[in-house]
Amino acid sequence: MRKKIIAGNWKMNMTPSQAVALCETLKPLVKDAQADVVFCVPAIDIVPVVAAVEGTDIAVGAENFYIEDKGAFTGEISAPMLVEAGVKYIIIGHSERRDIFGENDILINQKVKKAFASGLTPILCCGESLTLRKNGTYKEWIARQIAWDLTGITADQVKELVIAYEPIWAIGTGETATSEQAQEVCKLIRDIIAEMYDTDTAEKVRIQYGGSMNAANAAELLAMPDIDGGLIGGASLKPDFGVVANAANA
Numbered sequence: 001m002r003k004k005i006i007a008g009n010w011k012m013n014m015t016p017s018q019a020v021a022l023c024e025t026l027k028p029l030v031k032d033a034q035a036d037v038v039f040c041v042p043a044i045d046i047v048p049v050v051a052a053v054e055g056t057d058i059a060v061g062a063e064n065f066y067i068e069d070k071g072a073f074t075g076e077i078s079a080p081m082l083v084e085a086g087v088k089y090i091i092i093g094h095s096e097r098r099d100i101f102g103e104n105d106i107l108i109n110q111k112v113k114k115a116f117a118s119g120l121t122p123i124l125c126c127g128e129s130l131t132l133r134k135n136g137t138y139k140e141w142i143a144r145q146i147a148w149d150l151t152g153i154t155a156d157q158v159k160e161l162v163i164a165y166e167p168i169w170a171i172g173t174g175e176t177a178t179s180e181q182a183q184e185v186c187k188l189i190r191d192i193i194a195e196m197y198d199t200d201t202a203e204k205v206r207i208q209y210g211g212s213m214n215a216a217n218a219a220e221l222l223a224m225p226d227i228d229g230g231l232i233g234g235a236s237l238k239p240d241f242g243v244v245a246n247a248a249n250a
Ligand code: PEP
Pocket: 009, 166, 170, 171, 172, 173, 174, 210, 211, 212, 213, 231, 232, 233, 234, 235
């Protein structure tokens, strides 16, 4: 039985003081959640958020890092920095990093490797554009992303991995994939993992849905057999996140 995982992706929102205030709002709302609850926050908010959630079951994640430990990489943050600060999860391959910052699958694969080598759990994002959804090639696209991004990753590592299926057309648009559409691709991802590795690995990997998940639609999405949680953008900045976290309790 896979434990559900509900992760907020705060994106580029919340100053440090706003971040602490949001933690104080959300802490009582998620305290009874049976899922793993993660706040993935901007780099500058990591230290105050780790302090704010101390003594709770909430884990802190980062939204980005670079593959080197230190050096002349202006503007970047490294895995050892995140680990020392108390970060447990790292979002890798989010469509905004792919599309706006030009991250490709070679770098994303290096990041997955670096995360595991550093003791961080990757939340590896994949998902298709509206064009690929409409022309019917989205399954091949997802299979390619998974194969590229997991090159050289062992079965034992994949058992610890979190994969987030995030159709780009549903991110921040208010348009949610139907629970059937989300289930179809999450099941496809599990089948791809079974083919690349084995069925035991496929049964253990946790697969989230992300894309306008909110208080109104979370329960239905999370009831699907291959959806093991959610990666939540907009609704993670509001008390709604408490409803989403508890929607996985059934
Ligand atoms: C995301 O950016 O990971 C996301 C799912 O955003 P939203 O929930 O706002 O669609």
